[in-house]
Amino acid sequence: MREASNRSNRHVVYETLRRKVLTLELPPGASLSENELAASLGVSRTPVRESLILLGEEGLVRVFPKVGSFVSRVDAARVADAQFLREAVELAAFDDIPATLDPAVLAELRANLEQQRAPGLDLETFFGLDEAFHHGLLRLSGHGNAWSTVVAAKGHLDRARRLGLHETNGVGRFVDEHHAILDAVVSGNISHARDSLRAHLRAVFDDIEKTRRRSPELFAADDGSVPVRRSIAVWE
Amino acid sequence: MREASNRSNRHVVYETLRRKVLTLELPPGASLSENELAASLGVSRTPVRESLILLGEEGLVRVFPKVGSFVSRVDAARVADAQFLREAVELAAFDDIPATLDPAVLAELRANLEQQRAPGLDLETFFGLDEAFHHGLLRLSGHGNAWSTVVAAKGHLDRARRLGLHETNGVGRFVDEHHAILDAVVSGNISHARDSLRAHLRAVFDDIEKTRRRSPELFAADDGSVPVRRSIAVWE
DNA sequence: TCGACGCTGCTTACATACAAGACCTGCCAC
DNA sequence: GTGGCAGGTCTTGTATGTAAGCAGCGTCGA
Structure with missing residues (x-):
């Protein structure tokens, strides 16, 4: 049987996003829209969403239901x-x-x-x-x-x-x-x-x-405050 | 803003499954079909699948693509x-x-x-x-x-x-x-x-x-061998 | 001038449809 | 009897549709 380590789309997306977050290519506060990421990575929202959930568990991403997902600040x-x-x-x-x-x-x-x-x-x-x-x-x-x-x-x-x-x-x-x-x-x-x-x-x-x-400013307290959408511009 | 800790369906499913695995109510080797779990928990495959992925990261579940998901053996x-x-x-x-x-x-x-x-x-x-x-x-x-x-x-x-x-x-x-x-x-x-x-x-x-x-027998080596479907009957 | 209200557009959460592969079973040829 | 092939049925992986909620902004009224 094939190993579970087969690189599925989700694995690729997860590793890509994780690398970009750790290297600060995706800086703290950056918006991570499922739709945008899916489009730019050429996959559907599903593997993107699953990756964001995993990154959320690691604390690298904060997911605010119905609002958005953002790269967490360095706490x-x-x-x-x-x-x-x-x-x-x-x-x-x-x-x-x-x-x-x-x-x-x-x-x-x-x-x-x-x-x-x-x-x-x-x-x-x-x-x-x-x-x-x-x-x-x-x-x-x-x-x-x-x-x-x-x-x-x-x-x-x-x-x-x-x-x-x-x-x-x-x-x-x-x-x-x-x-x-x-x-x-x-x-x-x-x-x-x-x-x-x-x-x-x-x-x-x-x-x-x-x-x-x-x-x-890079270490702002990660106290659950909403990253205002406009504030993303700080990084763009 | 609402906290991300709002108990969504996924959180409930995840915690339910995790508890059942840790208490051995779902014993090592048990089959965890996304469809069956979704039906029995009264939700769709989506939150079930996301929970299985998380449990897989913890090593409590093994996901074999296109084959099935199983409670991992105690390694x-x-x-x-x-x-x-x-x-x-x-x-x-x-x-x-x-x-x-x-x-x-x-x-x-x-x-x-x-x-x-x-x-x-x-x-x-x-x-x-x-x-x-x-x-x-x-x-x-x-x-x-x-x-x-x-x-x-x-x-x-x-x-x-x-x-x-x-x-x-x-x-x-x-x-x-x-x-x-x-x-x-x-x-x-x-x-x-x-x-x-x-x-x-x-x-x-x-x-x-x-x-x-x-x-x-409860600690069988978790070496990636396939849990044959029939073998699940051992636990049923 | 300022506050309240509703519309608009975005988001994630969930449900479902479709695709692709693996296993089992039974048939068939030998 | 036995090997091999084909089909049926299960699985997960992915794509997409639907629902519900929040933020922002303009408008309207005082």
Whole structure:
């Protein structure tokens, strides 16, 4: 039998929309009309609607019945929630790292770090590598499956990171930290690895907080207030 | 404006189906035909279908395109994943418990424990209280929002717990452990609280493992094999 | 000038029709 | 008896029609 992972229209639409929301191509507050999206994506309203419902569950979209669907604003509280979750999971995983590391995963992590050092790395590529790196750390401990839960919960965090990194001087520092973390893991110094990873995650979070203080309008409280239709023009 | 939390048909259908799956009223392997469910629930296929998609994302349902939708089997790997996640989150939360506890949450936790001691407590009521208790512990640390993520991820764990508890002698031991955990938190002995909570969660997990060895057929590997239609009769 | 009312156009929520594929069953040839 | 093919019937995936509700805007009256 065919796997459920067959890419149906709904999967394509969902992934397309999710990517556009996370990359801020669809910025917070943007209107997501089922009709417009269906027309522009060349499908009917059904797969679009189902995708919006899923994105709503992730908190990336707010659906107001009979009014409209909108990209949610980056909510500082949700960012903090996601930060707490990922830190809890990633640090706990280190407790379960086996004495002998899976060589395949290790090789993948090293290759990943090589690519992070590539000159002229653009931001989106770095984000992809960063995701894969942290996922790889989880896999080293045998808890790779927990990553999907973290991913689903950290949509707000990712958007905030993008907002932040566009204003920083580069990602070199984060790459250095990745190296330090992996070195500590390989050398068996789990305690040091934990400290390094925590410091790394906190640094990322501090970066976000800095951005929030600098551009508070992007982080407007997501208190259920109606995104007035006119206000969409702010983004257009 | 009306809140999105208005209970639409879809919400009702989703919650109904989710409850039935978690309580094993809809057992692993059961067929979930969109048409049948729609007819029996008195709605159209649309809200049923949307609910099945959401339950599919949680891993509680498997949707095979053009074949059918079925309650997923309790997957031991997923149970372990959920156990790891909840343990990581709940233990990490204890690190952030403030010196002075929120009196409202504390009172709620104490009232909850009282009810857990009620004579003749039925299992489903205990489950509800247990959920609220652990959620309350998270709220004490200010990380109450993380609970929803844990809930979404631990569907398999909950079903396995129900399978297990139906075979045990009662929940008295778990209630005692709840008391010990809260006492440690109140007395400010966070280290002890952590140890107690970890032991408690591990005890629950061990109970599940025991059940799995005793009733392996309920935990059949969820490897994507087709649930043959005829096999549904096993459950009917 | 300002408030109230209703119309218009948009939205999502739900229902239903249609399409395409997979499984089962029975027939048929060998 | 057995293998293979065809048709019937189920399934989900998608498209579209219908219903109900809210926002905005113009108008009208005071």
